Amino acid sequence: MRQALALARRALGFTRPNPVVGAVIVKGGQIVARGYHKAAGRPHAEAVALERAGKAARGATLYVTLEPCCHFGRTPPCADAVIRAGIARVVAPISDPNPLVAGEGFARLRAAGIRVDVGLLAHEAIHINEPYVIHHRLQRPMFITKWALTLDGQFGAISGDSRWITNEDSRRHVHDLRARYDAVLVGIGTVIQDNPRLNVRLPERRKVLQPARIVVDGHLRTPARANCLDRENAGPTIIATCDLAPEWRVRQLEEQGVTILHVKSAKGVLDLADLSRRLHALSIQSVLVEGGRQIVTSFFAAGLADRVVAFFAPKIVGSELTNVITGWGVNDMSEAVRLHDVEIRTFGTDVCVEGYVHHSPDWLSEEERKQKPKRKQRGR
Numbered sequence: 031m032r033q034a035l036a037l038a039r040r041a042l043g044f045t046r047p048n049p050v051v052g053a054v055i056v057k058g059g060q061i062v063a064r065g066y067h068k069a070a071g072r073p074h075a076e077a078v079a080l081e082r083a084g085k086a087a088r089g090a091t092l093y094v095t096l097e098p099c100c101h102f103g104r105t106p107p108c109a110d111a112v113i114r115a116g117i118a119r120v121v122a123p124i125s126d127p128n129p130l131v132a133g134e135g136f137a138r139l140r141a142a143g144i145r146v147d148v149g150l151l152a153h154e155a156i157h158i159n160e161p162y163v164i165h166h167r168l169q170r171p172m173f174i175t176k177w178a179l180t181l182d183g184q185f186g187a188i189s190g191d192s193r194w195i196t197n198e199d200s201r202r203h204v205h206d207l208r209a210r211y212d213a214v215l216v217g218i219g220t221v222i223q224d225n226p227r228l229n230v231r232l233p234e235r236r237k238v239l240q241p242a243r244i245v246v247d248g249h250l251r252t253p254a255r256a257n258c259l260d261r262e263n264a265g266p267t268i269i270a271t272c273d274l275a276p277e278w279r280v281r282q283l284e285e286q287g288v289t290i291l292h293v294k295s296a297k298g299v300l301d302l303a304d305l306s307r308r309l310h311a312l313s314i315q316s317v318l319v320e321g322g323r324q325i326v327t328s329f330f331a332a333g334l335a336d337r338v339v340a341f342f343a344p345k346i347v348g349s350e351l352t353n354v355i356t357g358w359g360v361n362d363m364s365e366a367v368r369l370h371d372v373e374i375r376t377f378g379t380d381v382c383v384e385g386y387v388h389h390s391p392d393w394l395s396e397e398e399r400k401q402k403p404k405r406k407q408r409g410r
Contacts, residue, residue, distance in 0.1 A: 031150050034064075036052065055117075095122070100130075113142045118145065213241050323356050
């Protein structure tokens, strides 16, 4: 199963909106075939492994990181292929949360006389497909909040300059994250201050699916020549706004190919829960929230922050700027948001802390919550 999970990870960022899936076929204690799903529309992991196994699949055990599908999509049902191949046993960590599957794949296999065991390494399997699971179980995207700070806790120097707080290795990791998720989100303040491109710029990942770029902009102040509107080597642009936005500006941006989402608001402050629902309707499963302060704070205040990725650089600027989270907080340290499944990495002299806001998140099933994570701190 660990080999199947490793195979699945190879496709992170390439299979959207499908999950990443790996498969390993074992017979007589020996691995006879491996496979993984490489991209939407391409053969699924089970189909790849079964084709490579050929006749050796009969009577073998299939280890697969997600329940085999049982419906026709861009490819035929994998459950039927498993049955035809004569597989004797299927081992899977979790069921597929997609309502088109949701246990029916397992049921079809069992009805055909195949032994099915579920739950092995469920925690690890959930984590490689978190956005897919949250999308189907919570009916919203997964939100990953990311920020970078100096050692004295600042976003930038007194002038507001923030290029660059972190080193090149850390910034490369950010591009890896962008490549992994469906969308990157910033507020209008970040657009005006930094004019970011919000795309993936990694030579070795030229074929990556570029993430959508989301700007939270209640008054539609996004400049007409902002980098985030440039279509070259970039994903589509979505601007979330409200009824305060001028109609002429809406038309102008739509003519530039921008998708405008009119979101509920209170005094110009957008309702993130409503934005979450609208992004879900667009099949956006994951959003990397890159800032700034008001945006990050709003996601914590709304209870929508699922994961934190925080970089710390060994620099001191003595700025007069405010904290990452401002205008929201807890009264006592005992109420502090404590990250779980924490992973600490080093990128040169920078330190990156990653972890989950929720413990045994509510998007895990009861069976999956019983699986204990085995994460270790590691350097790079």
